[in-house]
Amino acid sequence: xxxxxxxxxxxxxxxxxxxxxxxxxxxxxxxxxxxxxxxxxxxxxxxxxxxxxxxxxxxxxxxxxxxxxxxxxxxxxxxxxxxxxxxxxxxxxxxxxxxxxxxxxxxxxxxxxxxxxxxxxxxxxxxxxxxxxxxxxxxxxxxxxxxxxxxxxxxxxxxxxxxxxxxxxxxxxxxxxxxxxxxxxxxxxxxxxxxxxxxxxxxxxxxxxxxxxxxxxxxxxxxxxxxxxxxxxxxxxxxxxxxxxxxxxxxxxxxxxxxxxxxxxxxxxxxxxxxxxxxxxxxxxxxxxxxxxxxxxxxxxxxxxxxxxxxxxxxxxxxxxxxxxxxxxxxxxxxxxxxxxxxxxxxxxxxxxxxxxxxxxxxxxxxxxxxxxxxxxxxxxxxxxxxxxxxxxxxxxxxxxxxxxxxxxxxxxxxxxxxxxxxxxx
Numbered sequence: 001x002x003x004x005x006x007x008x009x010x011x012x013x014x015x016x017x018x019x020x021x022x023x024x025x026x027x028x029x030x031x032x033x034x035x036x037x038x039x040x041x042x043x044x045x046x047x048x049x050x051x052x053x054x055x056x057x058x059x060x061x062x063x064x065x066x067x068x069x070x071x072x073x074x075x076x077x078x079x080x081x082x083x084x085x086x087x088x089x090x091x092x093x094x095x096x097x098x099x100x101x102x103x104x105x106x107x108x109x110x111x112x113x114x115x116x117x118x119x120x121x122x123x124x125x126x127x128x129x130x131x132x133x134x135x136x137x138x139x140x141x142x143x144x145x146x147x148x149x150x151x152x153x154x155x156x157x158x159x160x161x162x163x164x165x166x167x168x169x170x171x172x173x174x175x176x177x178x179x180x181x182x183x184x185x186x187x188x189x190x191x192x193x194x195x196x197x198x199x200x201x202x203x204x205x206x207x208x209x210x211x212x213x214x215x216x217x218x219x220x221x222x223x224x225x226x227x228x229x230x231x232x233x234x235x236x237x238x239x240x241x242x243x244x245x246x247x248x249x250x251x252x253x254x255x256x257x258x259x260x261x262x263x264x265x266x267x268x269x270x271x272x273x274x275x276x277x278x279x280x281x282x283x284x285x286x287x288x289x290x291x292x293x294x295x296x297x298x299x300x301x302x303x304x305x306x307x308x309x310x311x312x313x314x315x316x317x318x319x320x321x322x323x324x325x326x327x328x329x330x331x332x333x334x335x336x337x338x339x340x341x342x343x344x345x346x347x348x349x350x351x352x353x354x355x356x357x358x359x360x361x362x363x364x365x366x367x368x369x370x371x372x373x374x375x376x377x378x379x380x381x382x383x384x385x386x387x388x389x390x391x392x393x394x395x396x397x398x399x400x401x402x403x404x405x406x407x408x409x410x411x412x413x414x415x416x417x418x419x420x421x422x423x424x425x426x
Contacts, residue, residue, distance in 0.1 A: 030286030051292025055163035062253025068275025073225035089207030091200035103147030111148035149369035326367025331374025359424035
């Protein structure tokens with residue numbers, strides 16, 4: 001191993017260790033790691049920029065702007081009150097309704113954006129019913145990662161895979177992942193309802209007070225809501241047909257975002273830019289450069305050869321190795337850096353003789369996205385929910401989450417394994 005490979009590996013391992021330790025913000029660590037790759041000569045600046053996936057960055061920016069403006073209309077509060085009415089104020093039914101809504105919204109928006117909107121609403125409802133919000137929040141974390149797995153834009157790992165592999169379109173993600181995700185979501189919600197049905201109880205008076213709230217009164221700006229819904233409809237429609245019109249998903253999301261800003265005027269521009277999660281974007285940028293260093297020095301190719309030697313390059317065993325390895329590692333390491341490392345590795349496996357890479361891509365997606373449910377540090381959405389809850393005085397501990405999340409994650413991966421085997425490997 002040459003000096004450049006050693007430097008790249010040390011930077012990569014140090015970055016990972018510091019991200020896991022959570023002693024310093026992960027964005028700071030990722031950016032410093034990426035910049036060290038350039039400063040120490042592993043990559044030059046132009047090559048580093050080439051490794052940044054601007055489709056991922058652009059898509060996130062576009063959706064953050066659209067959702068940031070839509071949040072001001074009161075739409076998400078309206079949905080929460082409407083769901084509470086449909087559930088007749090019963091806490092366990094509200095938990096099921098909010099979890100289902102979180103899963104669907106995570107598939108259509110993205111899971112981090114969804115939990116940012118759903119969690120404050122959940123805390124408001126649980127405080128009115130005087131019930132413990134922790135079961136609601138944990139179920140929403142799991143639902144956001146499960147629902148986000150169903151589409152290309154729902155979870156950052158899918159976004160990265162879809163951007164890196166041109167033939168995997170928006171529609172192909174839905175076609176290949178949505179069927180198994182629907183099954184996993186139903187089973188997860190049933191298990192949750194059984195676990196918490198006796199704990200989540202409230203009085204008839206508190207139910208009545210909640211049901212007296214009018215959903216319509218939550219809509220603060222009907223005119224803005226109309227504009228937002230038109231843009232959301234057009235943008236999501238664009239995602240469905242992007243492979244036919246030959247426009248990338250990032251371009252579609254950014255067109256949607258800036259058309260909405262054109263509709264709404266200057267007063268929403270500053271607010272929309274403030275709502276962009278810059279820490280998330282810079283975290284991605286730093287990671288893309290770090291993984292670029294591993295690619296350019298040949299370390300990824302060496303790792304792919306090692307994995308191929310374990311499985312003999314046989315498709316079935318390689319696919320199942322990718323699924324379970326992705327799930328277990330993603331439970332303990334943020335799935336974004338893990339997927340950033342795996343993408344070039346799977347591409348390299350294609351160069352080494354595996355002709356059909358589709359089962360590997362779907363296994364990586366299922367393993368990384370669902371594996372994020374294993375622990376509190378497994379995915380970005382988990383940390384976002386824990387952060388909001390902590391500010392409100394509710395602490396989701398690592399162990400409390402692990403006791404629920406890890407067994408349910410293993411069940412979801414077992415279901416995924418059966419699905420992948422029957423659909424792609426038989």
